[in-house]
Amino acid sequence: QKEVEQDPGPLSVPEGAIVSLNCTYSNSAFQYFMWYRQYSRKGPELLMYTYSSGNKEDGRFTAQVDKSSKYISLFIRDSQPSDSATYLCAMSVNGNQFYFGTGTSLTVIP
Amino acid sequence: DGGITQSPKYLFRKEGQNVTLSCEQNLNHDAMYWYRQDPGQGLRLIYYSQIVNDFQKGDIAEGYSVSREKKESFPLTVTSAQKNPTAFYLCASSSRGRGLVNQPQHFGDGTRLSIL
Numbered sequence: 001q002k003e004v005e006q007d008p009g010p011l012s013v014p015e016g017a018i019v020s021l022n023c024t025y026s027n028s029a030f031q032y033f034m035w036y037r038q039y040s041r042k043g044p045e046l047l048m049y050t051y052s053s054g055n056k057e058d059g060r061f062t063a064q065v066d067k068s069s070k071y072i073s074l075f076i077r078d079s080q081p082s083d084s085a086t087y088l089c090a091m092s093v094n095g096n097q098f099y100f101g102t103g104t105s106l107t108v109i110p
Numbered sequence: 111d112g113g114i115t116q117s118p119k120y121l122f123r124k125e126g127q128n129v130t131l132s133c134e135q136n137l138n139h140d141a142m143y144w145y146r147q148d149p150g151q152g153l154r155l156i157y158y159s160q161i162v163n164d165f166q167k168g169d170i171a172e173g174y175s176v177s178r179e180k181k182e183s184f185p186l187t188v189t190s191a192q193k194n195p196t197a198f199y200l201c202a203s204s205s206r207g208r209g210l211v212n213q214p215q216h217f218g219d220g221t222r223l224s225i226l
Binding site: 004006008032034036041042043044045046049088090092095096097098100101102103 | 114116145150151152153155158160168200202204212213214215216217218219220222
């Protein structure tokens with residue numbers, strides 16, 4: 001079983017929709033959780049970073065961590081065509097090694 | 111502008127040839143990392159370095175080598191022993207936060223390596 005599981009999609013939504021992206025994990029020791037956005041032929045760009053459980057909001061983006069279910073989510077409100085990218089989740093126990101999901105490809109249709 | 115610079119953007123390797131991918135950062139980060147990204151497999155860690163003159167193998171180090179002679183530089187050599195080198199290679203760096211925990215990684219824009 002992989003440390004981190006992420007549905008690869010592809011996911012296609014109309015502009016303005018709310019997008020929900022998810023990852024599950026098997027290691028209950030993970031404490032640090034991240035979401036990255038990766039455009040084609042570019043490196044991943046850090047979107048959200050949370051420690052332990054709870055929610056974090058930044059503009060149109062909300063990250064949720066549910067440690068009891070080993071499940072993290074990224075919500076994108078009022079999605080825009082510029083949000084079209086691959087979204088990677090990542091997590092770490094102690095910041096020494098980071099484990100990445102395979103990424104979910106999102107297309108926002110104008 | 112602070113960031114991570116990877117070069118070249120595209121690289122071609124002949125059979126039996128070693129090639130070196132460059133990674134330079136001006137973020138004053140202590141830790142640096144090399145990942146390989148293949149379709150459907152996510153990012154896999156090749157090597158990482160927490161401090162100058164020290165580095166550790168990641169999950170897929172075979173066929174690769176690194177050096178860390180300067181804080182800002184972490185070049186990756188893909189040797190002829192790496193039989194399937196075609197991939198997108200990403201370099202990352204991170205700073206140390208409270209409790210010496212590495213902060214989230216910042217990435218360069220990658221090098222795409224192909225076999226001739």
